[in-house]
Amino acid sequence: MRILIKHGHVIDPANNVDQTTNVYVADGKIAAVADSLDGFTPDQEIDASKQLVCPGLVDLSARLREPGLEHKATIESETKAAAAAGITSLVTPPDTNPIIDTPAVAKLIRKTTQDSGYCKVYSLGAATQGLSGEHLSEMAALKAAGCVGISNALTPIKNPLIMRRVMEYAATFDLTLFLFSExxxxxxxxxxHEGSISTRLGLPGIPEAAETVAVARDLALIADTGVRAHFCHISTAKALQMIARAQFEGLPVSVDVAAHQLYLTDMDIGEFDSQCHVRPPLRGQRDMQGLRDGVRNGSISAICSDHQPHEADAKLNPFIETAPGISALETLLPLSLRFTDETGMDLSAVIARLTIEPARIIGIDAGNLSQGASADITIIDPEHYWKVAPENLLSRGHNTPFLDWDMKGRVNYTLLAGNPVFSRA
Amino acid sequence: MIRRNIQLNEQGRLRHFLTIEGLKRQMLVDILDTAESLSGVTDQTVKKVPLLRGKTIVNLFFEASTRTRTTFELAAKRLSADVLNLNISASATKKGETLLDTLNNLQAMHCDMFVVRHADSGAAHFIANHVAPHISVINAGDGSHAHPTQAMLDMFTIRRHKGDFYPLSVAIVGDIMHSRVARSQIHALTTLGVTEVRVVGPKTLMPKDVESLGVHVFHSLDEGLRDVDVVIMLRLQNERMQGELLPSEHEYYQLYGLTNERLKLAKPDAIVMHPGPINRGVEIESSVADGSRSVILQQVTHGIAVRMAVMSTCLGSHADGGAA
Incomplete structure (x- = not known):
């Protein structure tokens, strides 16, 4: 199959491409990004004029709910939604049921995702057995089974000694440790978030220090062990400052932010809106601004969805009883595009935070349109307005605080290894 | 996106009573005036008015309470409504029924008002968001969020004794952090326009950024009491203490217990209030609680008239809107 994507505005930050040109795809791979390619006769042509042509997005955190929570969502439903959102690679944390702490579970997920075939799914292996925070998992075996990193997901490793051992053992096998520091x-x-809003609403607060204390401890242990570490969806400006300083000092640490943290604060909780119940919590105005600055200056190198789909009932309770999380795959791209509109940040730099940068963090060859690379491509109409509404979402989870928001930018085509896995025809 | 205040109907009349926050001063004054006119009912031999005849009110208590539930029940009966008392803490939710399921079952019984107490902040808002349009919800205490009828009966008591709100300084002492009463009192007092609201307590019992509610923070009781017109003592809610917030009751009493000696720092005609139940010797000296400045039992009495006023106001709003 040979595909010609014509006259699109091609943005490929990995290769410094940001111009109107053609993309040639042959046998599932990028044949060329050029104005012409001699001897290329396409089987299919896609007219991409006035559209963006980008590498498929790489999402560092999306929960697919399978295995274990199929009443919320399935690999099939969520990878389909991912394809519609322009995402061609995603990372899924190990807190499935069963937990990804054995090669068997990792392989099961890989098999199921390959069978449905909408999106490449990479697993993080559990850092400790059963995410208990007590016994190291078989990291070498998990790596051999295809895990791109290890993580204890949302379950903290309380004991600093165990954390140190986890880091040392992960470093032994050159595995990146994904940290949720709280x-x-x-x-x-x-x-x-603990502040005037929690005080007003009488809801128990999570202090900023819950994040900064954990990040400080983890940074000290990273420096001590030399493990490569990635901080997942940071929420406070102070913690980000600490990480940025560590980066400056040469520590091998990266950090991402969930797209919703760039747009919402605890103010948005209003009168107990459970759609704004997330972990880490929506913080204050200064935190949101600090995170935005981090995206711009590059200390935050990836924007992720932190997708957590839920069934409707999970949000129908008094706030504290509701399940935290946002169904976020399908708002990742439009929120990121909005970021360039609002901040004036270069579009190509924003696309880099969604493609090549996260691909580098997990060490996969994705997020670029280099010759010979897998033809994972998304084609976006950047001027198309749409409203976030349940009928416009493919994800099984309709839990989003962005309901009724007008979004600009919509995916028209997604190719996975040259195969159209989504087209809005 | 502009959302209408959920407490008000299309005509801007009070439909639910969930929190004082967001209500206009005149609404609060109207409730106090209505309560004043209804308080006469309690003194009559036949203690009933037919204002809510034919209405069914459900006391939906997910958290144990004697005083609040009883005064709501009395208030409803004096308005000639039918009352159903449900203590749900032990039954439905333990069996796995969700709050919404419980609610839908009760709605199917055609009632007109839910009086709700729940351990979760926001529970009353949640219920108000999910009831049929003809039903009113009154918050009888939700988590640490709000207890608006308690605050209104406190305002009623203050007005009876002090008349005008404007010149008053009020000190609220104790566990501000976990107190829904304190939050509602603060909103009521600032809305009614008192000169100063002070909150007094150790930092462990003070919620973050509490100044944003428009109060001054004091850590010394002596300083906090100086020249105030009203002292509101809060119950030290032992059952809410989930961590190590205080070293001992003894030290707390030493530092924050209201004694006759300390009360001298307040204005000579200052009144002492407490939402009850009181812990004698923990937050208040017995002789203060029983003394001439204490209006604690009057608060309880006023609770009935104030709750009658809130109930009739909320259900009256339906008649105006044509929904009843």
Whole structure:
């Protein structure tokens, strides 16, 4: 199959391409990004004029709910939604049921995702057995089974000695440790950012220190062990400052932010809107601004969805009883495009945070349109307006605080290894 | 996106009573005036008015309460409504029924008002968001969020004794962090326009950025009491203490217990209030609680008239809107 994507505005930050040109695809791979290619006779032509042609997006955190929570969503439903959102590679954390702490579970997920075939799914292996925070998992075996990193997901490793051992052992096998840094004692029973909003609503707060204390500890241990570490969806400006400083000092650490943290603060909780119940919590205005600055200056190198689909009932309760999380795959791209509109940040730099940068963090060859690379491509109409509404979402989860928001930018085509896995025809 | 205040109907009349926050001063004054006119009912031999005849009110208590539930029940009966008391803490939710299921079952019984107490902040808002349009919801205490009828009966008591709100300084002492009463009192007092609201307590019992509610923070009781007109003592809610917030009751009493000696720092005619139930010797000296400045039992009495006023106001709004 030979495909010619014509006259699109091609943005491929990995190769410094940002111009109107053609993309030639042959046998599932990029044959060329050029104005012409001698001897190329396409089987199919896609007219991409006035559209963006980008590498398929790489999402560092999306929960697919399978295995274990199929009443919320399935690999099939969520990878289909991912394809419609322009995402061609995604990383899924190990807190499935069963937990990804054995090669068997990792292989099962890989098999199921390959069978449905909408999106490449990479697993993180559990850092400790059963995510207990007590016994190291068989990391070498998990790596051999295809895990691109290890993580203890949302379950903290309370004991610093165990954390140190996890880091040392992961470093042994050149595995990246994905950290969700939150001190469980300081979080206590908190469910929202601790501040004037939590005080007003009488909801137990999660102090900023729950994040900064955990990040400080983890940074010290990273420096001590030399493990490569990635901080997942940071929420406070102070913690980001600490990580940026560590980066400056040469520590091998990267950090991402969930797209919703760039647009929402605890103010958006309003009168107990459970759609704004997320972990880490929506923080204050200064935190949101600090995270935005981090995306711009590059200390935050990836924007992820932190997709957590839920069934409707999970959000139908008093705030603290509701399940945290946002169904976010399909708002990742439009929110990121909005970021360039709002901040004036170069579009190509924003696309890099969605493609080549996250691909580098997990060490996969994706997120670029280099010759010979897998033809994972998304074609976007950047001027198309649409409203976030349940009928416009493919994800099984309709839990989003962006409901009724007008979004600009919509995916028209997604190719996975040269195969159209989504087209809005 | 502009959302209408969920407490108000299309005509801007009070439909639900969930929190004082967001209500206009005149609405609060109207409730106090209505309560004043209804308080006469309680003194009559036949203690009933037919205002809510034919209405069914469900007391939906997910959290144990004697005083609040009883005064709501009395208030409803004096308005000639039918009352159903449901203590749900032990039954439905334990069996796995969700709050929404419980609610839908009760709605199917055609009632007109839910009086709700729940341990979760926001529970009353949640219920108000999910009831049929003809039903009113009154918050009888949700988590640490709000207890608006308690605050209104406190305002009623203050007005009876002090008349005008404007010149008053009010100190609220104790566990501000976990207190829904304190939050509602603060909103009521600032809305009614008092000169100053002070909150007094150790930092462990003070919620973050509490100043944003428009109060001054004091950590010393002596300083906090100086020249105030009203002292509101809060119950030290032992059952809410989930961590190590205080070293001992003894030290708390030493530092924050209201004694006759300390009360001298307040204005000579200052009144002492407490939402009850009181812990004698923990937050208040017995002789203060029983003394001439204490209006604690009057608060309880006023609770009935104020709750009658809130109930009739909310159900009256349906008649105006044509929905009843």
């Amino acid at each position: 001190d469980p004692s300081l979080r206590h029973f908190g469910c929202v």
